[in-house]
Structures are given as C-alpha cells and as structure tokens.
C-alpha cells in the first residue's frame with residue numbers, strides 16, 4: 076500500500092506527509108528516516124588511537140519537515156549526513172541502524188547536495204539542468220515536458236537571471252558562488268526526491284540568499300518531502316524556518332527535537348539564551364570547544380549588560396565548554412525531549428504500508444543516458460580550451476618538431492630506413508600517450524562531476540565509460556591522424572608497407588590515449604569494472620604491437 080500525501084501540513088503537525096499540490100503529480104510517496112545508536116569509528120592506523128566520529132546518535136526525520144543539523148566545526152555533521160545517505164568513505168566503520176520507511180537498504184528517491192559545488196564550468200545553468208533532467212527523468216516524457224520541469228525549477232530557485240550564463244571555469248568568467256549553490260540544489264530537486272540531504276547549503280552566502288535558500292527548502296519540505304540540512308550559524312530568521320533541530324558536539328547529541336523548543340531545553344539545563352541573542356549563536360557558544368568558557372567569550376566580544384553579568388555570576392556559566400557540553404548531553408539523555416524522540420521513533424516504526432522506490436536514482440533508459448552523456452561530454456570538451464584546442468595546437472607544433480628529427484628517412488628497403496620507421500612509430504605512440512596528460516586537468520574536473528552523479532545514482536559506470544570513449548574518440552582520431560600525417564609527410568614515409576604502419580599507428584595512438592584517460596578514471600574511482608576496461612585496453616594495445 077502506498078501512503079498518499081494530501082493536504083498541506085505546512086511543516087506543522089506530526090502527520091503523515093505534506094501536500095502534493097502544484098507539482099507534477101498529486102500522489103507522492105513519503106520518506107520516514109530513523110537512525111538508532113549510530114556510531115562511526117575510524118579504526119586505529121599504524122598504532123594510532125581509534126577515533127569515534129559519532130557516538131550512538133539516535134533520531135528521526137519525517138516528511139513535510141525540514142531539519143537542521145547544527146554543531147561546531149568538526150562535530151560530525153557531514154559524517155552524520157553521509158551515514159544516513161549511505162555515503163560514508165571506506166576507511167570508517169559504522170554500527171547502528173539507519174532505516175527509511177522501515178527498510179535498511181536505501182534505494183532511489185534520495186538526493187544529496189554536497190558542501191562543494193561540483194559542476195561543469197563550460198555549460199550554462201539551463202544546459203546543466205536540461206542535461207541532468209534528460210539523464211534522470213523517465214524516457215517516456217516528451218522534450219516539452221522535460222523543458223517545462225527545467226523552467227519550473229529555474230524559477231523555483233530564482234535562477235532565471237543567470238539561466239543562460241556559463242557556470243565558469245579557469246578561462247570562462249561564470250556565475251556567482253550563491254548562484255552555483257542554488258544550481259546545485261536545483262539539480263537535486265529537479266526529480267523531486269522524497270529525501271533530500273544538504274551539507275551546508277548556505278555556507279559563503281549573504282544572509283538574504285541564505286534565507287531564500289532555506290525558505291525554498293522549506294517549501295520543498297512542505298510538498299511532502301523530508302529535508303535534512305546541516306547549517307553553520309543561521310541568522311535568527313533562518314533558524315525560525317527549521318521545524319526540527321539536531322545539535323551535535325563531538326559526535327554526541329546535545330539536542331534533538333522541535334527547533335523552537337531548543338531554547339526551552341537550554342534554559343531548563345541551566346544555560347538560558349540571553350535576550351536579544353540569536354538562539355543558534357547561543358547554542359554553538361555553549362558547545363563549541365574553541366571557546367574556553369562562556370564567560371571568556373562574553374567578556375571578550377562586548378561589555379556585558381547587567382542581566383548578563385547576573386547570569387555570568389552563575390557557577391554553571393563559569394564552566395569550561397567541555398563541561399557545559401557534557402552537562403547538556405547528560406541532561407538531554409534523560410529529558411522529556413529525548414523521551415519524545417524515542418516515542419516518535421516507535422510510532423514511525425509502527426506506521427504500516429510505507430513503501431520505498433525499488434528503482435535506483437534514474438528513470439531514463441541506458442540508451443538515452445548514453446546519448447545525453449556523450450552529447451554533454453562532447454559539448455564540454457569542445458568548449459574547454461585545455462581539452463581540445465590547446466592540445467591540438469601543441470600536437471601540431473610538436474609533430475613538426477618530430478618531423479624534423481625523422482626528416483626524409485629514405486626508401487623502406489635500407490636497414491637505416493627500416494630502423495628509422497620503427498623508431499618513428501615508437502616515438503609517435505609514446506608521444507601521443509604522454510600528451511594525453513594535457514587533457515587531465517579538465518578530465519579530473521569531469522571526474523568530480525561523475526563521482527557526484529554516480530553517488531546520486533544518476534547513471535551507471537559503464538554508460539559513463541562508453542560515453543567518454545565516444546566523445547573523446549573523434550578528437551583523438553583527428554589529432555592522431557594529423558600528427559602521424561605530418562611526421563610521415565616530413566619523413567617521406569610513403570611506400571605500400573608504410574601505409575599499413577600508418578593506419579596501425581593512428582589506431583594505436585587513439586587507443587593509447589583513450590587508455591591513459593581510462594587509467595585516470597580507474598585511479599580515481601575504485602571500481603572493478605574500470606580495472607577490467609583498462610586491462611582490455613592494455614591487451615588490445617599489446618596485440619597491436621604484436622601485429623606490427
């Protein structure tokens with residue numbers, strides 16, 4: 076049975092889901108996320124101590140609500156989000172359980188916006204969204220329908236003024252940091268995931284942009300989606316937009332519950348928020364070990380007024396922040412807020428009929444994905460000066476230099492002429508392989524995008540590899556062809572046998588260069604399939620050598 080999402084709960088009550096109005100479908104599956112006793116450990120390495128990043132964190136997130144994960148830098152916010160989204164790096168060990176709608180395995184319908192924007196700088200905002208939409212939306216959707224969704228998302232994220240602007244890279248001046256951040260979010264809300272994770276979406280933004288982004292995310296949540304976002308020191312207006320708050324310090328839960336009741340918890344624990352202070356500032360001051368004592372920071376930054384002096388004279392307020400944190404952690408464990416969280420987790424576990432999407436992230440067929448990825452990669456490479464054009468120039472100049480070394484090697488019958496040809500062939504192959512390095516900086520940028528999209532399950536590895544091969548092949552073929560032609564022309568290598576060597580070299584050079592690219596993929600992406608592809612590349616290359 077599916078849970079139908081009806082009516083707007085506006086992030087208010089604890090009911091099942093939000094609304095489905097105003098969007099592409101009126102029935103939407105919801106996502107209840109529960110995590111219990113979550114512990115993440117970095118095992119000891121070379122005799123070092125084992126390090127705990129999360130200590131038995133328990134909590135929940137529900138549809139129709141936006142949750143803030145707050146805490147000082149290094150408190151484990153990103154680690155928690157990674158654990159919940161199933162994206163932890165391999166060097167850590169996680170124990171405890173994470174369940175979405177009661178199931179342990181996370182399938183589709185999940186999106187993750189990372190802290191750093193990873194985008195192809197050569198594309199415009201609209202192109203980026205359009206390619207991504209075609210890669211993920213169902214193949215049955217018409218071009219007009221896809222474009223409609225793209226336009227709607229552009230408007231939703233306030234990107235209409237820069238829709239046709241380039242994102243920007245080392246040689247293209249692009250859109251601003253805030254616009255990039257909004258584009259990163261737009262890319263993930265494009266397919267309306269039921270569960271959206273965001274790692275510090277407002278970092279580096281001005282307060283108005285931060286407010287706009289969180290407001291948009293709140294609207295997203297109000298449409299029945301579950302939104303969890305880590306955030307650094309939100310303004311009081313931004314903080315007021317959050318429904319739930321999870322406060323972490325040193326990997327431990329300091330508070331988990333309704334955001335507006337956090338002030339009440341701190342007051343009950345003996346650390347009331349001074350009037351006219353931003354509550355989120357107060358929470359972080361209490362638990363951030365960078366501050367020695369609350370007293371030091373209060374006294375250092377401004378002259379305390381009479382009410383604050385009264386509070387600072389409280390013995391608790393003179394504690395070190397580590398002690399304040401420990402007090403808060405203990406008080407939270409036996410507080411009514413923790414009891415309420417546990418009983419809500421039990422309620423969620425008893426909800427019947429919750430389903431999750433069985434499919435992965437993308438609903439497009441692999442043929443369409445291959446076409447779109449090849450097209451996107453081709454556009455990216457042809458617009459990137461470093462990828463195609465500078466390399467073509469360097470290849471041409473170097474071919475002329477190499478041509479002078481093998482200038483007029485003579486007829487193919489003499490020993491010197493044959494040796495000249497062998498040397499020339501070996502030189503060209505090595506030269507082409509090493510020159511593939513020229514495209515690596517751009518290629519690595521593309522790999523970052525690939526990693527982001529791979530982790531968000533936009534498409535599979537095999538589709539990416541083939542598309543990359545197809546998009547780079549015309550360029551490789553043309554450059555190999557041009558390089559070898561120049562060298563052969565200058566060396567006057569033109570007999571019947573030479574033409575055979577000529578063709579073999581062109582193909583071999585293409586293969587060698589593509590293979591170099593594959594090796595970079597294999598070194599960056601731990602994936603057995605990549606290893607197989609590289610292995611095949613090697614064997615093909617060796618076979619060419621044997622043939623020659």
Ligand SMILES: Nc1ncnc2c1ncn2[C@@H]1O[C@H](COP(=O)(O)OP(=O)(O)OP(=O)(O)O)[C@@H](O)[C@H]1O
Nearest residue numbers: 117128147148149150151152153154155164166167
């Ligand atoms: N894979 C890992 N291996 C070793 N240590 C790690 C790993 N991931 C995170 N850490 C450490 O765990 C701590 C918490 O990191 P995390 O990125 O979760 O903090 P954060 O609260 O998101 O910080 P910030 O707000 O600065 O982004 C940090 O000290 C970090 O160095």
